[in-house]
Amino acid sequence: MMSLEMESCDRGQAAEVPRVPKSARGKRSVRKKEAQSQVMCAFDLLATVAGKLLDEGEGSAGAPALTACAKDVRVKQEQCNEEREHLKNEVTDQDSCNESAILPHVVFQHSMNHARNEYPKAKSEDQDKESSMISSTKAELSSNFRAIADLWSPESVEAGDAVASPMPTAAGGFHKNAPDMYNLLDPMDVDMKPPPLVSSDSTGEMPRGLKGVAGYSVDRDDDDDDKSSGCTTHPSTTANRDFRPNCTAEHSRVRKLLTCKYRNAAPPRMHKSDLSYSDVERKPSFRNKKMHYTRQRTQRSTFKRRKLFDRHTVLASEFGRANGKGNTKVTKRDSHAAFLKANKGTESMPSQKSGASNDCHVKLKIKSFKVPELLVEIPENATVGSLKKTVLEAVNAILGGGLCVGVLHHGKKVRDDSKTLMQAGIGQDDVLDNLGFSLEPNCTHNPLQVQPPEDTSFMETIDITEPLARIAPADSSCKHGEIDVSHELAVTPLTMNYQGSDHDSVHSPDKVYRNSRALVPVPAADPDAGAIVPVNKSKRSPEQGQRRIRRPFSVAEVEALVLAVEKLGTGRWRDVKLRAFDNAKHRTYVDLKDKWKTLVHTASISPQQRRGEPVPQELLDRVLAAQAYWSQQQAKLQPKTPPLTEARLLT
């Protein structure tokens, strides 16, 4: 996965070609994207847990919570069983999971023996590629960079044909900017990541770097789940490591399978009533996945078939769309009691909270907590009991480390525990709308991450999410995974992108968080959404068409987009996606195209009319320049009309 993009840089020239017949481009088959990703399913354990907590209320923190969770899990499992059938058809793919959940995705592989066996095979191709890439990556980075710069330099432009080179006019700018792009990447990917952690595993590390190199990656948000491919991660646990690869392979496979399923299984048009929650994100996800897997079509098909034959059970807890994702919902005015109760069960809600505002008590009712998504894959022949056990283990692993509650206000994490609610700006009234809670896996450090502003837009209810750590546990190794995870979490505060790799599962906390962002924006659409927990049942058919949650482009993303378009031109959105947003699973080429469209529009209107985060004028100028340049190029390619125009003018 990683890096192929780089190559494009090298071969920049080729890239420049405005458009190549599809056939020619087709070669991209080489595209590497492999199979990364893991499949994850979302489990709304949290929600369940929450419910439990509320009900039982007991607990002080840790242990009780665990217990509760375990139970819930079980319950969930059962529910899952019921819905299994349903799910099978409606499997949510990772994206959906990702988006929705946020949390750590856990994948459990029960008897994945075959997975192991398969792994080598499945990954071999990619691996080779990767390894080679990896080895060369860093070294190449600089060279590539240079190459790019050269490419863009005036000279090269001159030398080359206009057509071949990227916007001449912009050349200077590119040149200049190129570095920025990389910087952008690096800082996040490289810098943030704690070298030590990854270092042990070169494999793990590289992915990130490569990614960064390859394309800008701004995806902190990650959806990542996909990132599975990178394997990585915790040096610490050997077991995990071993496990991971397998997981990855499996995940990939599963994903693919899922994807296939979608296609095959999903009726073109389902009745709303028939739809399952998963439907909601399905579409989007599907698309994304496709992208990633495009290169492996062949394999994919195979997988597809496979899936049909051997079906594993996949449980997804969260189906729901974004809404579902939710997290915990707090109802505005509820009883204080409820709040406390919840609090009690879980953690610590800020005692201050209640206490802080002397005069005004902030009343929150937490209806449910969302649990991290878990993906469980086990053979059909596995017993229900084993399934339950697996899930239970996973949950315990997650919770075992203890949970911490994070408080989000207006999308930002409130880190200072000593602040009073008032000081934190959490007022009575606005609280509900702007306050969010998150459950985090053992937070010793407390790393927090700030959620993207976008997330902020929540709904009236407060969502609490919990990014639990992702567990990477595999069957037996679950526990270890958990430990590691927590560790990782603690350690890696700001990471962005990812860590990772795809491979696994381990996301940094941040990442998790970001994912979690998903939690945030749950569309209010369904009333049920709040209920989240219910994985099932009922009502929820509406999901199907759910619209993807809005994820405004950040300036960094815009820059990456501009950069890519400057180089590739308009009309090659897939390439743009691959080049600059390969890691951003939630950005499809269509999204990029649309964004470009809006950017062009934005650049044309007065600053006062613009909304959202202001995009630097410089970027907008580049947008216009690039747009003009590429439009012209396009026109040249089809000189039919141009001549006429010209002639006319002349005449």
Place this chain on the structure above:
DNA sequence: CTTAGGG
């Protein structure tokens, strides 16, 4: 599956 556009 990708593009390109309209909604």
Place this chain on the structure above:
DNA sequence: CCCTAAG
């Protein structure tokens, strides 16, 4: 963002 027609 979504939906679709085209290719």
